[in-house]
Amino acid sequence: MNNVIIATAGHVDHGKTSLIKSLSNQDTDRLPEEKKRNLTIDLGFAEMQLGENRIGFIDVPGHQDFIKNMVSGVCAVDLILMVVSAEDGWMPQTEEHLQIISYLGIKKGIVVLTKTDLVKEINLKINSIKKKLDDSVLADSEIIPFSSKTGEGLTDLKNSILSALKILPKRKEGGPTRLLVDRSFSLKGMGTVVTGTLTGNPLLINESIGVYPPGKKSRIRSLHNHNQSSDMLTTGLRAAVNLTDIAQSEIKRGSVLASPEYLIPVLTLDIILECSSRFDLDSKPLKTNSIVRIHHGTANTEARIILLDIKKIMPGQRALAQLRLSKAVSIWLGDRILIRNWQGNKTLAGGLVLNIGNEKKQINETTKKTLKIRTRFPDSAIIWTYAQTELEKMVKLDQLIRPSSFTQKERSQAISHLVKKNKIYLFGDWVLSNKFWNASVEKISRSVDKIHVDNPASSGMPEERLTELLNHKFDSEQLEELLRELCLKNNFIRHGGYIARKTHARDQSDNLYDEKERIRLAMKESGIITQAQLTEYGLSKQALRFLIESGDILSISDEIYMSAMKYGSCKLATKMHLRAHGKATVSELKKVMNTSRKIAVPVLEKMDSDGITSRQGDYRVLFK
Ligand SMILES: Nc1nc2c(ncn2[C@@H]2O[C@H](COP(=O)(O)OP(=O)(O)O)[C@@H](O)[C@H]2O)c(=O)[nH]1
Ligand SMILES: [Mg+2]
Numbered sequence: 172m173n174n175v176i177i178a179t180a181g182h183v184d185h186g187k188t189s190l191i192k193s194l195s196n197q198d199t200d201r202l203p204e205e206k207k208r209n210l211t212i213d214l215g216f217a218e219m220q221l222g223e224n225r226i227g228f229i230d231v232p233g234h235q236d237f238i239k240n241m242v243s244g245v246c247a248v249d250l251i252l253m254v255v256s257a258e259d260g261w262m263p264q265t266e267e268h269l270q271i272i273s274y275l276g277i278k279k280g281i282v283v284l285t286k287t288d289l290v291k292e293i294n295l296k297i298n299s300i301k302k303k304l305d306d307s308v309l310a311d312s313e314i315i316p317f318s319s320k321t322g323e324g325l326t327d328l329k330n331s332i333l334s335a336l337k338i339l340p341k342r343k344e345g346g347p348t349r350l351l352v353d354r355s356f357s358l359k360g361m362g363t364v365v366t367g368t369l370t371g372n373p374l375l376i377n378e379s380i381g382v383y384p385p386g387k388k389s390r391i392r393s394l395h396n397h398n399q400s401s402d403m404l405t406t407g408l409r410a411a412v413n414l415t416d417i418a419q420s421e422i423k424r425g426s427v428l429a430s431p432e433y434l435i436p437v438l439t440l441d442i443i444l445e446c447s448s449r450f451d452l453d454s455k456p457l458k459t460n461s462i463v464r465i466h467h468g469t470a471n472t473e474a475r476i477i478l479l480d481i482k483k484i485m486p487g488q489r490a491l492a493q494l495r496l497s498k499a500v501s502i503w504l505g506d507r508i509l510i511r512n513w514q515g516n517k518t519l520a521g522g523l524v525l526n527i528g529n530e531k532k533q534i535n536e537t538t539k540k541t542l543k544i545r546t547r548f549p550d551s552a553i554i555w556t557y558a559q560t561e562l563e564k565m566v567k568l569d570q571l572i573r574p575s576s577f578t579q580k581e582r583s584q585a586i587s588h589l590v591k592k593n594k595i596y597l598f599g600d601w602v603l604s605n606k607f608w609n610a611s612v613e614k615i616s617r618s619v620d621k622i623h624v625d626n627p628a629s630s631g632m633p634e635e636r637l638t639e640l641l642n643h644k645f646d647s648e649q650l651e652e653l654l655r656e657l658c659l660k661n662n663f664i665r666h667g668g669y670i671a672r673k674t675h676a677r678d679q680s681d682n683l684y685d686e687k688e689r690i691r692l693a694m695k696e697s698g699i700i701t702q703a704q705l706t707e708y709g710l711s712k713q714a715l716r717f718l719i720e721s722g723d724i725l726s727i728s729d730e731i732y733m734s735a736m737k738y739g740s741c742k743l744a745t746k747m748h749l750r751a752h753g754k755a756t757v758s759e760l761k762k763v764m765n766t767s768r769k770i771a772v773p774v775l776e777k778m779d780s781d782g783i784t785s786r787q788g789d790y791r792v793l794f795k
Pocket of ligand 2: 184187188189210211230231232233
């Protein structure tokens, strides 16, 4: 059995609901208000079996006031039935729905020309619709004349659906489970039930699952597909999920069910923005800094849009943009989104999510280039993995292209391909951009070797220098791993916060080597050691003298010693403060240097004698 989801689209009153009724014998208008007004307001659901296909229908509202609901209905469908009334022809929401489905990446559809019982010149109507479909995703779609009143065309339509489904690419299996919630209700004796279209791996009863929002863990008590109970539901099925430990009021349309590690809230999206060449030129083009409403899955969120290359986007243009969302949402890499104006009465553009994050990051030219590679190959796990290692330089293996719909198999194949092609470097749980790793090893080698030559007595390159040298910000866990790998593979050694050549360290393996290490270790946190501490810890005065001679440690007073690094940062902080304020007291400067008065006084005296500061009464000023 093949599971498929088919949704309707098209202008209000063109016969969508009647069409689904003719096909499935089910009335999808279920709300009392829909019955009263004879108008679809919200999504309707029906099912049928056709050949080897288990079809779930989603009937959408055509009225422009309910586009929001329509978008939630078509977010995960395989095939569209684009309904156009032979009587009215192409109307505003026929056009808008067509743009929406193409922005969301739906490529396959059948056009159903309804109400043929009311019109004589059917061929003329077909030709005029063909013209409207020109250059659109549905340009090559079949157009089936149909009447729900007489039943004319029903067999043709079923055959057309069957042939379309035959050539439709199969839904991907093995991807992470995701259910975009389109309804939530409470049933007596059952509690919270949510419905949606299931994608990725199966849902199983008794399994635990994450729900975002609200960001909770729940358990699946029971599963239904169109009122039929089941222990397991597979991709492409409509699913009703009975959840434990969560109140119905906590979960609405727009929530997502997935395994908790796939429900990472994000606040910024880098996207490739696309404005259809069919965009009506009279409408205002989308400008940078506009507040828009983005539709993602069954949810919608307010966002500010920052165009990264241009000021406004014109019909037919594509451009990189960053969306800054007003609240954190669960969106995956590679998702397609729709952008409408904030008021919600105009569809403006579509987008493909190239990167997700939580900060308003500045995007430089290299990043833009890398993001654009993803645009060219939206389905290639290899390209997306490569781009991530180029963007982030160093990534945890299990964080590669996640969250996204890529399957575990696609991810591991991409990794082995990139290793084979020397594009990434794998060690432990980590992946490095190979380009970055090679360049880094070279930079570090050059820098350490130069220090060894220039100052053979020094301990090597301070580890703090790495961030600047590599021109990339890593967190402390990453730095630790990076250094460990560096030493393991490249003849380096770490000691007391310095990186040195193993050979060099060995050259110095005089009888003081261990003693020097102990002093460095004792000073590691504060960068300071006192005469009293030296005695207390039983540290070697001779080793200290050696470190002072090599310039690693400075004698601040008879009592106090400071690492060259710490003195450097005190100097910098003092200079910056005095440049900004002109003068400052010892109390002020001790705060700036983040130290005590006992230390600040001799440090400032040393700065006076080093010609950096000078004393004016109670104040220090910069020495001129
Ligand atoms: N004569 C005729 N009327 C139709 C046909 N299909 C739908 N209608 C009528 O058109 C109106 C709107 O149909 P409906 O299916 O609710 O349209 P929707 O808004 O697109 O879902 C209803 O009064 C239907 O009875 C058709 O093929 N022939
Ligand atoms: Mg309807």
